[in-house]
Amino acid sequence: MKKPIQKLSYRRLYLRHALVGLFMAAIWGGYYALSKLTEGSRILIRFLVFALMIAAVFVTMTVFIFNSARRDREDELARENIAKTNSRFISFMAFTGFVLFIICTCFFGDSQKITIEIHYAWIASVIYLFFAVYYFIAMYFEAKTEAQCAGEEPDDA
Amino acid sequence: MPELKTRIREYRARTGMTQGELADRVNVRRETIIRLEKGLYNPSLKLAMDIAAVFETTVETLFSFSDDEADS
Numbered sequence: 001m002k003k004p005i006q007k008l009s010y011r012r013l014y015l016r017h018a019l020v021g022l023f024m025a026a027i028w029g030g031y032y033a034l035s036k037l038t039e040g041s042r043i044l045i046r047f048l049v050f051a052l053m054i055a056a057v058f059v060t061m062t063v064f065i066f067n068s069a070r071r072d073r074e075d076e077l078a079r080e081n082i083a084k085t086n087s088r089f090i091s092f093m094a095f096t097g098f099v100l101f102i103i104c105t106c107f108f109g110d111s112q113k114i115t116i117e118i119h120y121a122w123i124a125s126v127i128y129l130f131f132a133v134y135y136f137i138a139m140y141f142e143a144k145t146e147a148q149c150a151g152e153e154p155d156d157a
Numbered sequence: 158m159p160e161l162k163t164r165i166r167e168y169r170a171r172t173g174m175t176q177g178e179l180a181d182r183v184n185v186r187r188e189t190i191i192r193l194e195k196g197l198y199n200p201s202l203k204l205a206m207d208i209a210a211v212f213e214t215t216v217e218t219l220f221s222f223s224d225d226e227a228d229s
Contacts, residue, residue, distance in 0.1 A: 077186065077189040148192060148197060149187075149191040
């Protein structure tokens with residue numbers, strides 16, 4: 001006999017993931033900003049970031065593992081929403097790249113050089129930001145699904 | 158565009174089954190059943206057959222498109 005599926009709001013699940021992404025992005029962004037501002041206390045800042053990262057990774061892994069166990073992977077509607085999310089996220093990435101390209105070409109002419117400092121902290125921050133964006137998009141689709149199902153009684157037979 | 162019509166709600170009422178119970182039986186979540194009943198979602202053949210099996214009927218009995226009714 002199959003184990004009954006536990007109820008889980010995907011909207012809440014995706015919101016948690018998105019918030020974790022924002023939290024991680026903020027940590028790395030903060031690390032980058034602080035390391036630029038306070039040259040003298042880098043060891044302390046690095047230790048704080050290290051502690052926060054360990055805490056965040058622990059929380060993230062715990063949330064992901066527990067929620068993954070509760071997710072209904074066979075549900076078609078969830079798979080359809082994931083497909084929509086993937087499609088929208090790819091469009092978002094392409095649009096972002098296009099906008100950055102236009103900004104670069106408009107504000108920095110052909111004759112000028114663009115110097116970009118690639119720092120691992122802000123790269124990490126951007127990656128987590130995209131992670132958060134992905135889950136916010138997923139949350140949007142799940143919120144729409146939940147809205148369409150609103151008004152139905154739980155024990156409607 | 159033909160509209161999907163289902164008789165899931167009717168069959169559920171006959172058997173006294175809740176949306177949640179049906180969802181558990183066919184391994185989907187309740188929202189999927191709700192959207193199916195409202196005709197907002199086209200199920201896969203597997204899901205359609207699973208639901209038909211729960212009610213011991215055929216897929217054709219449970220699901221139809223609005224154009225089919227106009228033709229017949």
